[in-house]
Amino acid sequence: MELALGIALLAVTCLFAVFVVKVAGSNVRNFDESKYESFLGK
């Protein structure tokens, strides 16, 4: 039981890392510089 839980936790952690890499990677590739505006807090 503990072994299964441990492996599940490892799998969730790895999947989350892969998820972030996919989402952010896709956004970097599709970034449109012309729509970007520096946030200057003004």
Place this chain on the structure above:
Amino acid sequence: MSGMQLHPDKDKQDLNKFGYAQELMRSMGGFSNFAISFSIISILTGAVSLYGHGLTYGGPGMMGFGWPLVALFVMFVAASMAELASAIPTAGALYHWAAILKNKRWGWYTAWINLIGQIGIVAGIDYSVALFADPLLGSVFGYHSTLTTTLIAFTVILITHGIFNHIGIKIVARLNDFSAWYHIAIVAVLVVTLALFTKGGLNPVSYLFDVGQTFSDKPYMFAFLIGLLQAQWTFTGFDASAHTIEETVNPRVRAPWGIFTSVAYSFVFGFVMLAFVTLSIKDAGAATGADNAFIYVISEALGGTFGKVILWLVTLAMWFCGLSSITSFSRMMYAFSRDKGMPGSRHWAEISKKYRTPAKAIWLSIVLSFLLAFIDYLIKTANPDAAYTTIAFLTAVSVVGLYVAYGIPILLKLIATSQGRFQNKHRGPWHLGKYSNFIAIVSLLWIAFICVVMVIPPNEIAGYALAGMIVLLIIMDFAYYKNHFPGPQAALGTSMEEILKRERELEGKSSGGGMPFQA
């Protein structure tokens, strides 16, 4: 890592928009930016020096459950910070983000809390090096390691880090690159050796996930929480990729990747290392009673000679970790002083014209880190029976200081987004889209949880120290800075003519090697 083109001039222009000149040398590539955070996280520093702490409180299950649990939530934090680094690429990072997302006073408090955490992390890392190096040197030169000799070793180590950082980002970046590969190589050697040569073979895999066993006098769940310090402290310092953002080419893409991937790779390599070390344990009770549980386990599994070799190799990895942490700390202090946030700011914001490094900020970071450890030394000397350990004190201070500083801009970005001030057009290329807010909320919940866990007994002295520092900050704020800190907003008024003049001055006098903006 990106399909975006490299335009060093564009990087400089992005920085100029915030009212800052390109003073530091922009020469770091993507791997160097990753390597500095990977080196500060340093699985061979945090996970090794606090291995005994984790094993004592959480038993072997601390490595199987504690490490991935902490890594998972730290990845939420890292992803949220990576978004901010992509949107606002300045060396002040956390404090600058807070200042422009809310106001200068939020920025000022964030900076100081970050600074306290940075002092803790540098002192904690270099004290770890000293704890490993001093007995080794003692065995070579025939002296017995004491609190005093450890403090002397700590001081010498700090000075070597100061010298390397002073003489240039290029050499530090090369050493960081080497450090990243060095960490991976040492982990590989350790894992293969343990897998093949552990006396009597490895424990079954289920041993790694064995919960309910603690070697402390605390109930297991409580002890498990205390043991999380091992992993939580290891996963600190990845803000370094943001602090060196003004020295990185294509920073809006490379720095966020540096932040996130340094945590992700540290999770993977750290877990593999901890798994094999834990599976080679012969007697966990005896290991927790040893001076250094990690070395005890290795020596029992592979013999004393190999244990000693590993000790030297790990000590060198820790030295690299300390080197990177000074780089990060000094850049943060330089950026904060550039906005006149500290006493004597004029000095700490000064750039060495020869090396293009914030030389005075580097040496101040060394003095402050020394003072924190020295105060602890005086307390320990006056009260030798104190229940806490120096390393647990320093690491708890750094975890709380750094994570509160990580959390403030994440919270402020959530608020600014909900108020419509921070919009989609403000997001940098590296962002999480519709998942951004959810990931930020989970990050904040974890930070709140971990800040409580880090200061519960036996680490309550770290809580008192932090509370004392916060009171001091409030006094400083109301006595002077409330009315005198111009904040990064003031830099927005700097004319392009002034910025370019400053850049020309530095370009003309730099002899650090290479063009200032080369890729």
